[in-house]
Structures are given as C-alpha cells and as structure tokens.
Amino acid sequence: MLSKETKLQMLEKMMLIRAFEEQAEKLFMKNLVHGTMHLSIGEEAVAVGAIFALDKSDYITSTHRGHGHMIAKGGNIKKMFAEFLGKETGYCHGRGGSMHIADFSLGNLGATGIVGAGIPIATGAALALKMQGSNNIVLCFFGDGASNEGNFFEALNMAAIWKLPEIFLCENNQYAMSSSVKRFVSVPDIADRACAFGVPGVAVDGMDVIAVYEAVKAAVERARSGKGPTLIEAKTYRYKGHSKSDKNLYRTKEEIEQWKKKDPIKTFTERLFELGELSEKELEMIKNKVQTTISEGVEFAITSKEPDPDTVEKYVYAEEGEKE
Amino acid sequence: MRIITYKEAVREAMTEKMREDRTVFLMGEDIGVYGGAFGVSMGMLEEFGPRRVLETPMSEATFTGVGVGAAIMGMRPIVEIMFADFLTFSADQLVNQAAKLRYMTGGQVKVPLVIRAPQGSGTGAAAQHSQNVEAWFFNIPGIKIVAPSNPYDAKGLLKSSIEDDNPVLFLEHKLLYNTKGEVPLEDYRVKIGQSRILKEGSDITVVGSSIMAYRALKAAEQLLDEDSISAEVIDLVTLKPLDVKPIINSIKKTHRLLVVYEGCMTGGIGNEVISRVVESDAFAYLDAPIFRLAGKDVPIPYNRNLEKNAVPQIQDIKDKVKFIVKGGWNA
C-alpha cells in the first residue's frame, strides 16, 4: 500500500509536470524558444505512476515527449528550463533542447527524437545490467506510434529470449501526430502484441496514476526476479497539439473534452480528498511549492548565458581525461 | 509570370502527375488531413482519396521497402520521409535493394521510385531533425539525387523524378519551403543531371546546391552592390549524376572557385566537385587555390547561435569570396 506521503508526492510531481509544460508553452508563445516542443499535458499519470514504481537507482529511456519522464525521475527544473531556452546552463548546455533533455546521473539514459530508437537502447542497457550482475532494471517509454516501428518488435523479442530486466511502457495517447491508433494498429490493444513474444501484456488506464503504478510494480518484480520483460500499455491522451500547436483536424473537440473529464490530476486530487488524505491546506501548499519551483526555474533560465558560438565543436568526441 | 512557393511547387508537381498518371501515388506518415509535417501535401487527400494519398503507420524501414515493391510492379510511388534524418531507417531498402535490384538482376527490372525528404538545419530542431544527408547516399551507385534550390526547379525536377525509371532521392530543404519564385503555368520539365548558372559573373565561381545555392545567390547580389565583386553562381541542381561542365567553363572565365555545401565538411559532396575540377583542364586556369565552405564536422546543435555557426551563412560566403578575390590566401 502506498503511504499518504507518497501519494502526495505523486500528486505534486504531476502538478509540477503540468505547470512546467504550461510555462513552457507560455515561453514558446512569447517567442523565446527557437525550435519545437512536445507537451505531455494530460499524460502526467503515466510518467509519475511508472517512475514511482521504480527504485531511484533504476533507469529509464525517454522520448521526444519527455519532460514528464525527466521531472518524475527527479529532474532539476532550472536546468530543464535553461535547456528549453538553449542556455549554457541547461542540462545539455544548449545543444539538445526540449526534445533531448536528459540527466544520466538520475538514470535517464536519453530522450531520442527518432521515434522508437530508444527501445533497443533500453534493451541494451538492460543487457548490460544483467551482464554486470546488477539488481537494477530499465523502463523504456515509447508511444503508440513507436510501437509500429520494427525496433519495438525486434527489441521485445530480444528482451524476451534473453529474459532481460526491462519494462516496455507504451504511452498510448491515441495518436502519432495525426495518426489514430484505431487506423494504424491492427489489434484493439497494443498490449495484445505481447502474446506474439510470449511475454505478459497489460493494458491499463493511463489517466489513473495508481493503476499505472500497480501495473508497473508487478512488472518491476518480474523483471527484478529474472523472469524477463513485460509490455504495459497505458491508455492516455494528449490534450495539446502534436508539437507547438496543430489545428486538431484529425480529432474532434468532443473527444478532447471527453478525455479531459478523466484528467489525471483532477481525478487523483478528488480521490485523495475522498480518502481524507489531502486537505485544502495541503493542496494549497503543494500548489505554492510548485509555483515557486517554476518561477525560480524560469528566472534562472532567462538570466542564464547563451553558449559561446565558438564552442560549437565541443562534445563531439570524448577527449582523453575530460570530466563529465 | 506567376509566383508560388517552393512548397506549392512540390505539391503542384505531385498533383499534376497524379492527375495524368494512375500509377503515381503518394505514401508516407501524416500526409492526409495533416498535410505532412510541413504542409506539402495539404489538400491532396481531398482530391485523390486515401488510396492514392496513402497514409502509413510509423514504419519507415518497411514502407520504403513497400515503395520498392510497388515500383517493380509498375507503380510509380512517391514516398515521403517526414524528415530526411529518418532515412537511416530507409537505408537498407534504398542502398541494398532499390539501388541494386536492376544491376544484380542483369537489367531485368526498373525501380521508378521517388523518395522525397526535407533536410537541413536552421529550424532549431537539433541534431536528429536537422541534418543535411546528401553525402550519406552520394556514394551509392544506382540512386539519383536531386536537391532543388527554388520553386521552378522543384516543380520541374520532381516531374522528371517521377518519370525517371530509377530510384530518385528528392531532397527538399525546410528553410526553402516558404521561399517564392516564378513558376509557369505551362507544363515543363527540369532535366535531371544538369547544373545551371544562376547568376553570371567574372571574378569567381561559387558553386552550391539547395539552400547553399540560394545563399550563394544572395551573397553574390550583395557582393556586387557592396564590393563590386562579380561572382558567378552555379547551382548543381542534381547531385548525382554530377554535371561539372558548366563549372569547368565558368572557371575558365573567372579563374577562381569556391564550393559551398551544407553537409559536414569531411566527405561532403563539394569534395567530389573539386576532384572533378582538379582532374579537368580548368585546373590550369586557376589563379587561386580552390576553397570550400561547408558545415562543420558537428551534429547540428539546438541553440540558435550555435546552429548558425555550424553551417555556412550568407555572411560567411561573402567573407570567403572577398578573401579569395582579394588574395587573402596569399598573405
């Protein structure tokens, strides 16, 4: 059973992700961002539920829609905003941007912009952990769209035959850009595909942070005990456009509204109230804390220096004796 | 003459070919209501329906192969790869299959496939969505590569590419999509395999393609105004097969050569241009060493200023031309 404290931490993380991305969108609208961004607003329960089921020393791989993963894994909001604005103080020193924010020291093994390409990398990381006799596992985030790439099928097979400590976590937000899963996946649930590889496939309500947590927890136990991978499909929804903004020509307003009724933060807050595990005062405190973190993060990012253009050749190769 | 954008020119070429030839169809990700990531195919679904504007799952390796399979059966597929960077997934089907099928079966089959993909930096999309990929495929016999720098060429070349019986990699540039230019209403073609003088000049020959032909032209216009330097600009238009004759002729007039390309300096397409010049009789006409301006040997960074510094800009071309013309290399 999750303690009240843990549940409040989960709520706080979800609210922090939401606030980070709402602020990111504002910065974007103010034309402070050169590039693109992918918002996971509406999908917070997946990142938080999954990562809370891991140990701190476990690993994840992330995607182009990765802000939530990074924050749930303990990401530093200042460094995240700084990276978003392309500053030298950002996680990737302004080289990566929104799409590639990662903190290896926190076990985030990278956010790829090549959809599906993170899956084999997670499999390789899991292989290394197994070879090294580690007790840690790797959780790989990827989308419904990514689940149509050959990388997904090939990696799932390899993880299965080698019984690797890996969790395949598909964030099914119903669309890959404008492509609906209804049109592009041949079975009702992406989780159904697991049976082709002889691994458990679990579909779970991705708007329910506890449901995600529990499904991942079971997969963690399986992975840690050497039984191999699990495929989990968390059914969720992206409220915002695919990137920047889009005209939503591929879906209806009604559909969006329907999903918003199941908003993961709203429903979890209500549930905690009902259980008597959250008071108005506590909620207020969480909100204030989140707001302060966000304001400080933005302030830090805006006042940070740009990278020196002459350092463009830095980081291409690891140099002898170079510090991380 | 009528003025349209590069993006519209690409769309017109596809649309007109699809109207006249039932074997032509477009295939790729999000090319329907979304119109593709850059809106190139906007409206085509309405006209041609979902069978000929065929949306695929996110499976580039396979749908590139599907294009090859359809092509050998007599269709003329246009496969759109959303960003040229993702051609890595398509690489086997292009390099080992499409490019070699005809040769290794002793000429039994034709592969009339067009792969369209936008490449290049300047949009803040960072290392995996900004690459210039020309050199990746330049080394592969059996594929033609074209990279138009303006709407006129984009339309005329795409029609020629669709009609070509070989695999053609049609590289668009993201930064050019909204640039405008004259495009006649009448039917015309731009031949594959011909480079072209964009602007005549007498002091130096500047060679580029795609965005670099565009920038070289701007640089040449400014150099004439500001410094009275007369640069002749040559657009390669087709990268493979390379047409160096106009460059050789130009050097005989200008006696100087600068080759500009967006891809990384090492192993880039400009090197081949230079090799051909060095092997030709134009070499004897040179009054200065041949120079290159190219992308630095780095992945494309996210930050705006870093990104600008990673590939040649108009100012860089101007500076280099002045350096060469004024004999700076001689110091």
Ligand SMILES: Cc1ncc(C[n+]2csc(CCOP(=O)(O)OP(=O)(O)O)c2C)c(N)n1
């Ligand atoms: C290999 C590859 N193909 C296409 C794209 C362009 N693209 C970026 S995100 C995306 C949709 C991804 O869908 P999904 O995996 O469901 O993730 P979501 O964006 O919904 O989070 C597409 C088509 C890409 N980045 N990489």
Ligand SMILES: [Mg+2]
């Ligand atoms: Mg999706």
